[in-house]
Amino acid sequence: MNNENSRNLYDLALQYIPGGVNSPVRAFKGVGGNPLFFKAGEGAYLIDVDDNRYVDYVGAWGPLILGHRHERVVLALREQLEQGIAYGASTEAEVTIAKKICELMPSIERVRLVTSGTEATMSAIRLARGYTKRDKIVKFEGCYHGHVDSLLVKAGSGSLTLGEPDSLGVPKAFTDLTYILPYNDVAALESFFSGQGEEIACVIVEPVAGNMNCVPPVPGFLETLRELCSRHGTLLIFDEVMTGFRVALGGAQSVYAISPDLTTLGKVIGGGLPVGAFGGSKEIMDLIAPDGAVYQAGTLSGSPLAVAAGLAMLEVISEPGFYTKLESKAKLLLDGLEQRARTAGVPFSTNQVGAMFGCFFSVEEKVTHFSQVMQCNLDHFQRYFHSMLNSGVYLAPSAYEAGFISAAHGDEEIQKTLNAAEKAFSTINK
Ligand SMILES: *Cc1c(COP(=O)(O)O)cnc(C)c1O
Numbered sequence: 001m002n003n004e005n006s007r008n009l010y011d012l013a014l015q016y017i018p019g020g021v022n023s024p025v026r027a028f029k030g031v032g033g034n035p036l037f038f039k040a041g042e043g044a045y046l047i048d049v050d051d052n053r054y055v056d057y058v059g060a061w062g063p064l065i066l067g068h069r070h071e072r073v074v075l076a077l078r079e080q081l082e083q084g085i086a087y088g089a090s091t092e093a094e095v096t097i098a099k100k101i102c103e104l105m106p107s108i109e110r111v112r113l114v115t116s117g118t119e120a121t122m123s124a125i126r127l128a129r130g131y132t133k134r135d136k137i138v139k140f141e142g143c144y145h146g147h148v149d150s151l152l153v154k155a156g157s158g159s160l161t162l163g164e165p166d167s168l169g170v171p172k173a174f175t176d177l178t179y180i181l182p183y184n185d186v187a188a189l190e191s192f193f194s195g196q197g198e199e200i201a202c203v204i205v206e207p208v209a210g211n212m213n214c215v216p217p218v219p220g221f222l223e224t225l226r227e228l229c230s231r232h233g234t235l236l237i238f239d240e241v242m243t244g245f246r247v248a249l250g251g252a253q254s255v256y257a258i259s260p261d262l263t264t265l266g267k268v269i270g271g272g273l274p275v276g277a278f279g280g281s282k283e284i285m286d287l288i289a290p291d292g293a294v295y296q297a298g299t300l301s302g303s304p305l306a307v308a309a310g311l312a313m314l315e316v317i318s319e320p321g322f323y324t325k326l327e328s329k330a331k332l333l334l335d336g337l338e339q340r341a342r343t344a345g346v347p348f349s350t351n352q353v354g355a356m357f358g359c360f361f362s363v364e365e366k367v368t369h370f371s372q373v374m375q376c377n378l379d380h381f382q383r384y385f386h387s388m389l390n391s392g393v394y395l396a397p398s399a400y401e402a403g404f405i406s407a408a409h410g411d412e413e414i415q416k417t418l419n420a421a422e423k424a425f426s427t428i429n430k
Helices: 004-016 071-083 092-104 117-132 186-199 221-232 304-317 322-344 370-374 378-390 411-428
Strands: 038-042 045-048 053-056 110-114 136-140 178-181 200-205 235-239 262-265 276-280 348-353 356-361
Touching: 053 411, 071 304, 092 110, 092 276, 092 304, 110 117, 117 136, 117 200, 117 235, 117 262, 117 276, 136 186, 178 186, 186 200, 186 221, 200 221, 221 235, 304 322, 322 348, 322 356, 322 411, 356 378, 378 411
Parallel strands: 136 178, 136 200, 200 235, 235 262
Antiparallel strands: 038 045, 045 053, 110 276, 262 276, 348 356
């Protein structure tokens, strides 16, 4: 496959942009080689600057649940462009989308729009601290909540430790208030809460972990978490930036029937434009400025363009049967991948929740823990990734990212992917 234009652009980018990219994972550090530069998206396909076409399973890292340039989203954007781009003041559409979000997620009675997922989690944590008048927070190993200082921490595997920053520039003092617990470990939750539950402002969790590949919650994990938070006056924050409108119309909270105190959203609700949101009960949300004393603001919050795209997207995904169809397509894909891996003798397993999935190399049982994710065979993944890329299938360039399928992926694209995978698996065992 000819990648000359991408290579040249990458060389140029390296001269002006740190690492040549505007977000680290785009740089292909996890797989080696040069990142591709894209010039267009069309349904299930991405087109790079060398005119190669790829079936896309990244979907802009989640938002594009309808595929690229869905006609309803494009139309909504065109119409809004004719009206105005930004006013820095209130609009009817932002009320419509807020009402729609509250209807789709009953745990949300009031919702505030922001511009990214990071902003949503940062604001939700501040609100939880303000509401509970407590400082300490809990997150889980392997969960990502954006690049908020106090959330940029994971722990040494399995053990319960005080937070050590993952990044230079984050003062230790900022993360001293962050505790890390192992994901899907009910016993660790119980023993932690029996010790210091009363001091914890909030627990933030990805209800389906999607930033250590895709790891669904084990039965009892979210239920225990809900119960312990309620008992200790701790707020439960579901970070549904990835899972919201992705695993089901009502998000992971509808799939697992758990009502969090606060929810953070992003990705899908912007239809591909920069949007985030956080919401919860009226009582908690009333504490946000201007009515309350927890400050939060944003120049471009509720951007008319982003809201127009988001509303168009929400209308389409609210149509009956939308998720059933998407889910069965993902299942078809994953069953096909597992079967081809088995035939080729490559250790491989998959996880799936709705339109979100994970593929794991070198583990054959179901993956439920961070430590199993870490045992994934990186060499196999890299060879698979590059072989798939060469066959015209674009996967996330990291073994620790979830995969996404869109409504634009049809039988033809799935078949193309499976044919590519058959070839990729056969090269792994050579
Ligand atoms: C992507 C993501 C974020 C961060 O969102 P940005 O828009 O990249 O700031 C936060 N939480 C989760 C679960 C995510 O997947």
